[in-house]
Amino acid sequence: MRITMIGSGYVGLVSGACFSDFGHDVICVDKDAAKIDALDAGNMPIYEPGLDQLVAANVAAGRLSFTTDLAQAVAGADAIFIAVGTPSRRGDGHADLTYVFDATREIGAAITGPAVVVTKSTVPVGTGDRVEAILREVCPDKQVAVVSNPEFLREGAAIGDFKRPDRIVVGTEDERARQVMRDIYRPLYLNESPLLFTGRRTAELTKYAANAFLATKITFINEIADLCEAVGADVQDVARGIGLDKRIGGKFLHAGPGYGGSCFPKDTLALLKTAEDAESPVRIVEAVVKVNDSRKRAMGRKVIHALGGDARGKTVALFGLTFKPNTDDMRDAPSLAIVQALEDAGARVRAFDPEGMEIARDLMPGVTFCTDAYDAATDADVAVIVTEWNVFRALDLDRLADVMAAPVLVDLRNVYSPAEIARTPFTYHSIGR
Known part of the structure; x- marks a missing residue:
């Protein structure tokens, strides 16, 4: 055809x-x-x-x-x-x-x-x-x-x-x-x-409903992650425990810094506006949007907390900028809110991303862009894994610690296990553990 x-x-x-x-x-x-x-x-x-x-x-x-x-x-x-x-x-x-x-x-x-x-x-x-x-x-x-x-x-x-x-x-x-x-x-x-x-209208709504549901799963597990940190539980085990239920499924139950990209943010917002025009509010989706927006800002505060509560004059190394790996898409990426929070707190930001830096340069004019993770981490007071690119899954942690001013790692994607990090010089902060 x-x-x-x-x-x-x-x-x-x-x-x-x-x-x-x-x-x-x-x-x-x-x-x-x-x-x-x-x-x-x-x-x-x-x-x-x-x-x-x-x-x-x-x-x-x-x-x-x-x-x-x-x-x-x-x-x-x-x-x-x-x-x-x-x-x-x-x-x-x-x-x-x-x-x-x-x-x-x-x-x-x-x-x-x-x-x-x-x-x-x-x-x-x-x-x-x-x-x-x-x-x-x-x-x-x-x-x-x-x-x-x-x-x-x-x-x-x-x-x-x-x-x-x-x-x-x-x-x-x-x-x-x-x-x-x-x-x-x-x-x-x-x-x-x-x-x-x-029907045509059914197909149009199916797309929005699917994305809103997936966004809800992400936001749900992120809130459970916060609860896990508060009560001493492990969100990854919780996710496995509920994900094995076939009625729930394990996909989109990975705790992190919040969803971004070209679809979920704009589609959930558009669905809210459609529901508003139809005078049929979707309260769950309203909550999802609010929680996700606040979570991205909270990740900046999490990094500042790892710096002892004061980021002024400190250097932060960001590993990953795109909203997910294997794309150069920076739209509504959590890194945007994280960088803004860190710069507002007086921190200097150095960053590396395998594919997203060209687009990120225009969005983050105050950030220093680096050649690799070790370059970004040089003289940094904390390193932060923002996007789970494969290149960040097998870092030489001893080498990383050597080039940093202080060996502190904030893992917003739970790429590493606490037991693995315990064998290194790093002070480690992760999500929901």
Whole structure:
């Protein structure tokens, strides 16, 4: 099938590359000419393991291409996916749908025949209805069906998630659109990935509900971690104990400095706004958002406590800046709040991250960026593991202690065990233990 992907960011590029790997002909469109030029040259705009090889293989096979010409890409396409950004709108927290609706108008003007328009972007309930209304206005004589097909990709594992999904959710009541979506996802359906057809509004809400539930699990175990510290329990054992219950499951029960990234923060906030507009409040999600925001700030206080309660004039080494490993995504990363708290308290911050420093430079102008963990830790009064990159899991702790002004380690991801650290010179602080 011929597929057009509007937007060549994280979701659009990964989805387009994977669809082309299924054998479809895919054109990825973006208004950013520099991004398209970079993609044509084989340079990825994001860091995602394996993406560069996947893109190169399908470009070489003639199944994947990139362009800034939306009209040419849309003409004759069987399916047109909208995968543009839907950031939180400044001032009120609603999802900003400007890019979605602008793309819809351009698509409507360029469609040449029957087509299926698919919203891949994360959008509030009812967005598909508005997209359909715009298309009816712009191209009333064309046979166009509008489908919701939310993505459930984890940054750092997106290709595997796309090719081996837990489920594929497709929201439409149009039978022709259903068949087109079956054909697009046929390779996954043959591998027995569940293909769940729902109403369009149900599919839109499913995405937000899934992310809000996962955010709730993270926030729940983080609060249990605080309780564990207060009563002398071990949160990792607690997580294992409840995670073995099949009704609960062990995923997303890892205590840490709070969730961040491109999805959970904006999606939980957008869900709150949708619930507010519908006069049907979601109190649990409200609490999740508040607790997560306060937790990030609390991690800065935890580091200051490890410094004896006074950070003024002290040097802090941060290991990891991105919100999770295997990505360069700094959006709503806990490190942002931690750095702000430390700088407000008068500390100097040195940092190393394997992939996130280029983006972090603009977000953290007062931070000194270093070549590796040992460079960051040189003359530091405390080292802090913020992101659990593999490179931080096997540090030479004796060497690390030697280069530091004081051997103090704050492990916000519980990468190390207390027994392991007890054999080193370090004073150790972790989460929920």
